[in-house]
Amino acid sequence: MQNPATTDETRTELSKGYEHKDVEARWYRFWTERGYFHGDEQDHARPPFSIVLPPPNVTGSLHLGHALTATLQDVLVRWKKMSGYNTLWLPGTDHAGIATQMVVEKELKKTEKVSRHDLGRAEFLRRVWAWKERYGSRIGEQHKALGASLDWARERFTMDEGLSRAVREVFVRLHEEGLVYREKKLINWCPDCHTALSDLEVEQKDAEQGELWSFAYPLADGSGEIVVATTRPETMLGDTAVAVHPDDERYRAVVGKQVRHPLTGRTLPIVADAILVDPKFGTGAVKVTPAHDFNDFEVGKRHGLEQITVIGPDARMTAAAGPVAGLDRFEARRKVKELLAAQGLDRGTRPHLLAIGRCQRSQTILEPLLSDQWYVRIAPLAKPAIEAVEQGKTRFIPEQWTNTYMAWMRNIHDWCISRQLWWGHQIPAWYCPDGHVTVAREAPAACATCAKTALRQDEDVLDTWFSSALWPFSTMGWPDRTETLRTFYPTSVMETGHDIIFFWVARMMMMGIHFMGEVPFRVVYLHPMVRDEKGQKMSKTKGNVIDPLVITEQYGADALRFTLAALTAQGRDIKLAKDRIVCYRAFANKLWNSSRCALMYLECFEARPGAGADGRTAADRWILARTQRAVNETVAALEAFKFNEAAGTVYHFVWHELCDWYIELAKDALYGDDPSRKRAAQGTLVHALATALRLLHPFMPFITEELWHVLRAKVKGDAWPDAILAAPYPAAGAVDEAAERGFQPLLETVDAIRNVRGEMNIPPRAPLRIDIATEDPSVKAAFDAEQGLIHRLANVDRSDIYIAHTTRPAPTSAVAVRAGFEVRIHFGHAVDLGAELARIAKEIEKIEGDLGGVERKLANPSFVQKAPPEVVEKDRARAGELREKRGKLEAHRAMLSGTLDSPGASPGRRETMENENQNPSSPTPPSQPSSTASGAMETMEKVVTTVSEVGKAIGTAVASGVEAAVERVKAASTPRRPARKKAKKKAARKAAPRRAARKAGKKKAAKKTGRKPARRAAKKRGAKKRGR
RNA sequence: GGGCGGAUAGCUCAGGGGUAGAGCGUCGCCCUUACAAGGCGAGGGUCACAGGUUCGAAACCUGUUCCGCCCACCA
Secondary structure (H helix, E strand, O other), X not given: OOOHHHHHHOOOOOOOOOOHHHHHHHHHHHHXXXXXXXXOOOOOOOOEXXXXXXXXXXXXXXXXXXXXXXXXXXXXXXXXXXOOOEEEEEOEEEOOXXXXXXXXXXXXXXXXXXXXXXXXXXXXXXXXXXXXXXXXXHHHHHHHHXXXXXXXXXXXEOOOHHHHHHHHHHHHHHHHOOOEEEEEEEEEEEOOOOEEEOHHHEEEOOOEEEEEEEEEEEEOOOOOEEEEEEOOHHHHHHOOEEEEOOOOHHHHHHOOOEEXXXXXXXXXXXXXXXXXXXXXXXXXEEEEOOOOOHHHHHHHHHHOOOOOOOEOOOOEEOHHHHHHOOOEHHHHHHHHXXXXXXXXXXXXXXXXXXXXXXEOOOOOEOEEEEEEEEEEOOHHHHHHHHHHHHOOOOEEEOOOHHHHHHHHHHOOXXXXXXXXXXOOOEOXXXXXXXXXXXXXXXXXXXXXXXXXXXXXXXXXXXXXHHHHOOHHHHOXXXXXXXXXXXXXXXXXXXXXXXXXXXXXXXXXXHHXXXXXXXXXXXXXXXXXXXXXXOOOEOOOOOOOOOOHHHHHHHHOHHHHHHHHHHHOOOOOOEEOOHHHHHHHHHHHHHHHHHHHHHHHOOOOOOOOOOOOHHHOOHHHXXXXXXXXXXXXXXXXXXXXXXXXXXXXXXXXXHHHHHHHHHHHHHHHHHHOOOHHHHHHHHHHHHHHHHHHHHHHOOOOHHHHHHHHHHHHHHHOOOOOOOOHHHOOOOOOOOOOHHHHHHHHHHHHHHHHHHXXXXXXXXXXXXXXXXXXXXXXXXHHHHHHHOHHHHHHHHOOOHHHEEEEOOOOOOOOEEEEEEXXXXXXXXXXXXXXXXXXXXXXXXXXXXXXXXXXXXXXXXXXXXXXXXXXXXXXXXXXXXXXHHHHHHHHHHHHHHHHHHHHHOOOOOOOOOOOHHHHHHOXXXXXXXXXXXXXXXXXXXXXXXXXXXXXHHHHHHOOOOOOOHHHHHHHHHHOOOOOOOOOOHHHHHXXXXXXXXXXXXXXXXXXXXXXXXXXXXXXXXXXXXXXHHHO
């Protein structure tokens, strides 16, 4: 690999299209070699910002969840770093007990045809470590390919020495405090993984169709029977009681009696238990199996019942199961039913929906099993973790997850932490031959109770999540009091998926508070789940998995990152569609090309602060204001964790403001001879582009770093930091609103001309003459100064632009009325009057729809009285504008239809500029006619619409003449509203007729079906009446 | 059984008491020398349904219907 710095510092030209492969390979090393990712624990001058990467499973390969995590965290970290923080993003991997053990076991089975038991514990662990050495760095490399600015020098592994020490320390201390204990209880057992699981690792799938089978227990005294119902007949071999409700009259007489077990001959008591039994369910009598059911276990404790284990760890029936001993649990189920039926005890079956707990990992149906396990007494740990969130020490974003966290924490059960696996932290507990337990940090020489030697360490390992719970501080060197902890704990943000709130977030909270005396993170940002484009979970079996590595290969890491960020809205899962990625790859290309374009214009440009400010045009000031606005919005969005808004803001700014407008606007100055204007435009362009690059850097680190260097070399920007990552993030500040507002008329004029061209099907290059009329001196000044951009962007010759107080009505013209000014477009040749009339009619209809709404509001006394004055004032102004617009458009329409009605207008006749000039109502035209326009006239062949066609188009023609219209215009007040975005205007134009049409449609539909019109419409009509 | 989301353009989604938005797709016109991975323009909506609050509701409240997701030991 070449030295990236030299490669790019000397590069002043860019390839025609963006090739992510050329760029992305280069920069990661550049950043790491310069130590940009290093979090400095000695630096107390800058405020700290730290994140610990949720450690991916060491077996893992990068999937979209990781990619999302990496992207969002990198966005935060790079943003904060550029904003002057001392950032630390700490990487690492998780040993992932069951997952890893299973992966390696599977591989061993495949390659060597051996099981872990064949190898023995020590040898098996050696193999797992070897596997970890071989593949454990893979996911780290994949994070690097994404550009993640992780501090690799601090990379940790949950089973490395330091973290293992932290695990033992925590275990021992909790044990000393009585918060870790060992007890024989029922646990969820996975017969496939052969281990205990915590409640959280049990998946309750949708209720499955099963059956509820009833059978009779004969009373021991032969006086009758009691019928019980069960979904698990095989467990009846472990029954040690039958329970009924104490208030149940049906069974009052038998409580205290015994039943005889039909398969074992044991006798069982009939007990009364109000908690377990719902008399309305089934027969109201319940078989009780304390060793195989969580409820029954409690009943057994209440009534002192025997616990008989009839299903073993391998899910086969134990010797205690008598006639079915040795059978698999499901075979036993059938057999038990047969045996009981043979005795005539079958009392029927009915279908029953039941929820079955399955192993999260193997999907095996779990079995409650009575066994000795280690537990964390959780309530004392949960309490402060609840309080910390109540007190706002840790904040959840989106906020709704607070409830989820609280609900779980308040109803928490003790945590079973021992696992019957080999891969993991072996429990630091030793047993002496007498069975005494010694818990210690290191292997003790003798039993703490009886001083006997020959101790045996507990063979079980700890739940993987036990070590994960310590991650925010164990990775920083705890239990030592390190400088890193002092500087970077608590971490600033925990960013992870909401699927592990309980597994991980809650447990980190508890452990962090308990051992550090301080919450582990200030903010928990929970990102959405990534699904396929149909909203389905991605899974290999469905075949809908999008592999981030493939995406990165095809479209680039920047495109993937930007896509993920742009789709990350709070409170909704991400549906990832390929075309979004394609779209953002195009964005990278756009950015690339805009920089390429800028480079072309930057010959002889030197970046000197403030240089060229005096030559700035309105366009320069406009884009500078828009740049600042984009900065403000992006920063605000990032601060609120609104990644989609931040990404969307920069995207829109770069593409639609900087590229679509400003670069085009600036070309005159950039190509031109005026050195001061040129310098100003260059400076403005560089500023806007460099700002955009910095804004974008956290989202698209590679391309922005590349472009930064190229641009920096070109402009000889010695004041520029030599890496964009080392450059300051653009700071929020005041926006020059006057510059934004003042430029709006120019943009709208270009917009209007393009619109007319498009609507009337006039080719982009066809010559036009433009009249612009305004009575506002500042607007006029803006037009006078900036004719060039109308020329450039709307393809109108400078000599064909005429700016005055009024426009010159002409039948071969179209009119666009905007707030405070009016644009008349003269086609200068035969024109399709029908099309223009239709266009005008459409526009007037829209305006009238809007105006109707506003006028109705204003006519409503309670609106005027109760609405805030500024709202009323706004609507008044709007009504005025709309009336003005309508007046002007109607005058135009009247003029056009007047022309058509005049004797001269006949089918097939061509309207030319000449007869336009002969129009008595039009003021004197400018003295120099456009050569381009007249030349083109010859070649233009356009059939004029016939009078009858036009008649159709305009419907009922306006009766009023031009004079009347002009009068109306004058009468109408002309309050100005602030300039609006072009999109908004368009929307407003569009909205009105549709609304009107919708209403009309409603009425029509109502008439047809005889239904009442929708109430809202009725209400509105009512309001109108009341208003009058 | 509880709880939490969601329902807005053909699709994917923002927005959020005061003029219904974006991207993609569609249609029309442009190879204008940064970019056809492009430019310009257009069309496209009963903001799920029903009530309520309000001068004003897509937004707030209540209920309903669908769609997700969590939690829960009912035999």
